[in-house]
Amino acid sequence: MQKRMSKNSSKPLGTIRVIGGRWRGRKLPVLDAEGLRPTTDRLKETVFNWIQFEITGAQVLDAFAGTGSLGIEALSRGAASAIFVENNRAAVNQLKTNLNTLKALQCEVQEMDTLRYLQTQSTRQFDLVFIDPPFHQQLAQPTINALEANQWLTREALIYVETEINAPVAAPSNWQLTKEKTTSQVRAQLFLRTESEL
Numbered sequence: 001m002q003k004r005m006s007k008n009s010s011k012p013l014g015t016i017r018v019i020g021g022r023w024r025g026r027k028l029p030v031l032d033a034e035g036l037r038p039t040t041d042r043l044k045e046t047v048f049n050w051i052q053f054e055i056t057g058a059q060v061l062d063a064f065a066g067t068g069s070l071g072i073e074a075l076s077r078g079a080a081s082a083i084f085v086e087n088n089r090a091a092v093n094q095l096k097t098n099l100n101t102l103k104a105l106q107c108e109v110q111e112m113d114t115l116r117y118l119q120t121q122s123t124r125q126f127d128l129v130f131i132d133p134p135f136h137q138q139l140a141q142p143t144i145n146a147l148e149a150n151q152w153l154t155r156e157a158l159i160y161v162e163t164e165i166n167a168p169v170a171a172p173s174n175w176q177l178t179k180e181k182t183t184s185q186v187r188a189q190l191f192l193r194t195e196s197e198l
Contacts, residue, residue: 016069021076028098030067050179058127068095070130081106118146125154132162148172157193
């Protein structure tokens with residue numbers, strides 16, 4: 001998830017926890033800043049239960065990385081590689097530090113706007129994509145549209161979308177909703193891409 005933080009918020013005061021895989025139990029420092037909203041452990045555990053049999057060997061995109069919690073969890077559980085896209089420099093620096101701490105080799109951090117990254121024609125394709133943008137900025141829908149239009153997805157890619165509860169998204173016609181969970185504030189959805197959109 002990609003979050004906007006104040007320029008003075010650069011101290012790693014919070015933590016995230018890896019809940020499964022080779023780094024299970026590792027706690028990593030993250031920036032404690034207004035607007036930073038890591039996916040809760042409970043919801044993260046639900047999401048990774050949904051996709052547990054599809055992670056090994058997957059090429060992963062953490063589209064609004066923020067803390068990198070979702071992409072790191074995927075790497076811990078056997079994903080082949082992960083690209084983290086985040087536009088906040090302080091968050092990027094902390095994410096790089098955490099990846100170095102874990103000795104995570106098959107990963108790349110892109111310091112740039114996610115929509116700008118996706119608006120070009122793809123040079124690679126992803127099997128698993130996490131879309132967890134800042135709330136109240138209407139970023140999920142254009143991200144979904146760009147992923148499909150610019151051929152960033154493998155034929156049977158899985159796409160996880162996390163938005164505020166009152167911000168439903170319109171999935172492309174070839175995306176099948178396979179799982180959904182809602183809380184008082186959050187809507188979590190998992191889509192399976194079935195074929196190219198007509």
